[in-house]
Amino acid sequence: MAFSEFRPLDENSLIEYIKSVPALSAKIANNFDNLSVKEVGDGNLNFVFIVLNSAGSFVIKQALPYVRSIGESWAMTKERSYFEYLALKEKGRLSPEHVPEVYHFDRTMSLIGMRYLEPPHIILRKGLIAGIEYPLLAEHMADFMANTLFFTSLLFRTTSEHKRDVAEYCGNVEMCRLTEQVVFSDPYKVSQYNHWTSPYLDRDAEALREDNLLKLEALIHADLHTSSMMVTRESTQVIDPEFAFYGPMGYDIGAFLGNLILAYFSQDGHADQANDRKAYKEWILKTIEDTWNLFHHKFTALWDEHRNGAGEAYLPAIYNNPEIQLLVQKKYMTDLFHDSLGFGSAKMIRRIVGVAHVEDFESIADAAKRATCERRALDLAKMILKERRKFEGIAEIVSAIPKYDS
Amino acid sequence: MAFSEFRPLDENSLIEYIKSVPALSAKIANNFDNLSVKEVGDGNLNFVFIVLNSAGSFVIKQALPYVRSIGESWAMTKERSYFEYLALKEKGRLSPEHVPEVYHFDRTMSLIGMRYLEPPHIILRKGLIAGIEYPLLAEHMADFMANTLFFTSLLFRTTSEHKRDVAEYCGNVEMCRLTEQVVFSDPYKVSQYNHWTSPYLDRDAEALREDNLLKLEALIHADLHTSSMMVTRESTQVIDPEFAFYGPMGYDIGAFLGNLILAYFSQDGHADQANDRKAYKEWILKTIEDTWNLFHHKFTALWDEHRNGAGEAYLPAIYNNPEIQLLVQKKYMTDLFHDSLGFGSAKMIRRIVGVAHVEDFESIADAAKRATCERRALDLAKMILKERRKFEGIAEIVSAIPKYDS
Missing domain, CATH: 3.90.1200.10 (Aminoglycoside phosphotransferase (APH), C-terminal lobe)
Structure with a gap:
């Protein structure tokens, strides 16, 4: 079950989403019992979720169609997510030691799944x-x-x-x-x-x-x-x-x-x-x-x-x-x-x-x-x-x- | 009868082409009896035909997929014709006194029909x-x-x-x-x-x-x-x-x-x-x-x-x-x-x-x-x-x- 149109995810709907994407659910060994999902985005623009259990982890970053730090009054295309994905892939190819690996991209959902840069990062x-x-x-x-x-x-x-x-x-x-x-x-x-x-x-x-x-x-x-x-x-x-x-x-x-x-x-x-x-x-x-x-x-x-x-x-x-x-x-x-x-x-x-x-x-x-x-x-x-x-x-x-x- | 795929025109096939395009044949009052068609291109790249009779005139410019002055050995996309058309339209809008009017564009044929700049030009x-x-x-x-x-x-x-x-x-x-x-x-x-x-x-x-x-x-x-x-x-x-x-x-x-x-x-x-x-x-x-x-x-x-x-x-x-x-x-x-x-x-x-x-x-x-x-x-x-x-x-x-x- 993929999501056929854009919707902003929260910590609950995100779990449904992950279940629908094999590349992501494999990272956590398809185990949703003790899964931790935490929204941690403190940037200006986007929502960022850390997803982890004992088997593995990843980060989900979703762009919403406005500037987060200002509010819905400042509209901003969520297509930015596509360009972020393109750039992560290209920069990752050129400098793999310094760019987090991308596991999944969903243009409809303006959503990137990528490596969780674990502590002490x-x-x-x-x-x-x-x-x-x-x-x-x-x-x-x-x-x-x-x-x-x-x-x-x-x-x-x-x-x-x-x-x-x-x-x-x-x-x-x-x-x-x-x-x-x-x-x-x-x-x-x-x-x-x-x-x-x-x-x-x-x-x-x-x-x-x-x-x-x-x-x-x-x-x-x-x-x-x-x-x-x-x-x-x-x-x-x-x-x-x-x-x-x-x-x-x-x-x-x-x-x-x-x-x-x-x-x-x-x-x-x-x-x-x-x-x-x-x-x-x-x-x-x-x-x-x-x-x-x-x-x-x-x-x-x-x-x-x-x-x-x-x-x-x-x-x-x-x-x-x-x-x-x-x-x-x-x-x-x-x-x-x-x-x-x-x-x-x-x-x-x-x-x-x-x-x-x-x-x-x-x-x-x-x-x-x-x-x-x-x-x-x-x-x-x-x-x-x-x-x-x-x-x-x-x-x-x-x-x-x-x-x-x- | 439009031409469904690219082919280089000569003075004969050009007449067939013009007959198939109302915007062009109207310029010469649909009169093909005393039509003069002359290839005059002396530039580096393209073929240029002057078409005229007593009722009117136009120029047909066709791009071929190579550099004319060098020969077929120097390949060059005929899609250049599309960009020429775009630029003629835009520059014509901005400076109509100094750019010839475009009558017709055919991307398949890489062909532009435009004003004949009559003598003494x-x-x-x-x-x-x-x-x-x-x-x-x-x-x-x-x-x-x-x-x-x-x-x-x-x-x-x-x-x-x-x-x-x-x-x-x-x-x-x-x-x-x-x-x-x-x-x-x-x-x-x-x-x-x-x-x-x-x-x-x-x-x-x-x-x-x-x-x-x-x-x-x-x-x-x-x-x-x-x-x-x-x-x-x-x-x-x-x-x-x-x-x-x-x-x-x-x-x-x-x-x-x-x-x-x-x-x-x-x-x-x-x-x-x-x-x-x-x-x-x-x-x-x-x-x-x-x-x-x-x-x-x-x-x-x-x-x-x-x-x-x-x-x-x-x-x-x-x-x-x-x-x-x-x-x-x-x-x-x-x-x-x-x-x-x-x-x-x-x-x-x-x-x-x-x-x-x-x-x-x-x-x-x-x-x-x-x-x-x-x-x-x-x-x-x-x-x-x-x-x-x-x-x-x-x-x-x-x-x-x-x-x-x-």
Whole structure:
């Protein structure tokens, strides 16, 4: 018995659903007697159920036709689930160590069944708030980003493959519009959804809306932030690619780096007598630097390795000597670095004055203290967005960050 | 009796076809007795028939599944005809004075029936070779480009409309690949299809393939050249949009300007005792300058007029004061200018050493004289491609051109 039309599931109807899907019921050995089903979605958009018994486990993620955090008044296509599924499959193929396996997809129900990332996996953002160091994080993320970005680019693929996928992901237009609105537009204008730590940041929010030079750098164009990652000390898993789209690579890289910078500036709000968080802040800075440097190394190594492949962006017959290969790679990586800085800083800004804030700051109960942390992050982000082309490397960014931290 | 499957038409079978299509036979008052049918296609790709009698006329353009100028060995999808039809309809809606009306489209037969651009319309390139001045050309082309580019951009359209069309035109991938190959790749590498005025330009072609700085500026990314335009002194008509794709605006603008520059450098090869072509060269320079300046004026005027419309690129709530509006428009137009110079110069280069040359030069019988003209154009194009960001306005380009003309 499959479900012939869309209906939102609850913890009871979900069990009926699982019974109708062999790929799912097999995961729990067809045993429904001691099954635990728990709704745990704390994101902005969807419902997430953890299903487990002694035999096994999985997660069910269902998209509803509105934005969960706002309510039914903000309609949002449930077809986003299809694009999330497509992206999970593709990214999983390219970076299987860092993407949860998909067991089942039901387009009618806008529902994905996938691996349950068992404890001690927690959302990275929560780990950063708790001050936990992840020694492999930079390495894992550099690996994930280099593999998923390189192998979906024209550096590796033919024009035909690329255009086919570009056209398919154009179908995810509603999520693209949402991104454009909440990331690139709303923070720079008056919007009913904007909010900030008031009254402390009232003047700062107004200054954003009056900053011509900043607006001149604002960008017209997915979502790789620390809440869409689950981690343990040994494992890094990237989830939730429902905003997936063929957009600029710098968007993903910038989102990760920008969210690490937000975590950095929130640390003073979480410091206490037992832990001043100073050493942790140093670890975050090191992770920012390592991530970019390792990404740069892995990405250019992939490029070198596949230089004579089918990719149509830089044909080997044209870029046919070591000097031009070096020149073109340097130019490409510098442009990507500046793009990443631009996207990263725009994402920092929107998390402070836009619709969706981050737990890093929101969990600081004292509003005055929270506002102080937020203003530092905001001022740094504004500077980077305007001056990004002057930065020649990640070390300069890592040096600039502490200067804004007082 | 419609044709149920694709077949290439000849002058006889075309008559049978027309009889089966009321929209076409009505144009010639259903009178087949004194019908003139003539195949006149001299382009690279397709077959073109002029059909006329005393009652009326039309043109039939049929795409065959290969590149006509190379032969059946170079396969090329006949589906390009569908995208040409789409683009003719859309551009015709946006600029009806400058695009021939479409009477009929048959996707199975890859066939378009459209207005016959009657004499004295001739292909613009032939007019330029003959040294004919067109006093309204700059105005007409500025008008066509401003309207077709502005109204298909995110400055005017919503993200949803835009992504829908981007996805549709991704289907024209084979034509995109052809463009990438013949415009942006082949001229900078050894390719069986490349040719040039040998032996005079042997060393020049080799220098292109060895110029690292030039390759660093080579671009990865339709077709608006002087052979896809028919003109009289009063009328300017843009035809042949089979390469239509959502790409950078500067591609079309650059193609037109670049082809005018090619026409300029070819004039010495067409000069004779009766006409030294000096005054005509001045007219071409003036037309280059007028085209960009009028385009700039019309495009920004459209932007100002529709600033509060549905376009999602620069929201009025963000770009909400005259100062920022001026700043952002200036930045946008400067970037577009530099893009146009980049694409224009790449298109000049490919016409001298790539697969498809231009009649402007090819019609100069004396190879040494031809090579001299070509080398001047090539040297200018190389300089512009490398230095384009240093040019602040079209006047500087118009000043630079004569310096390469000796």
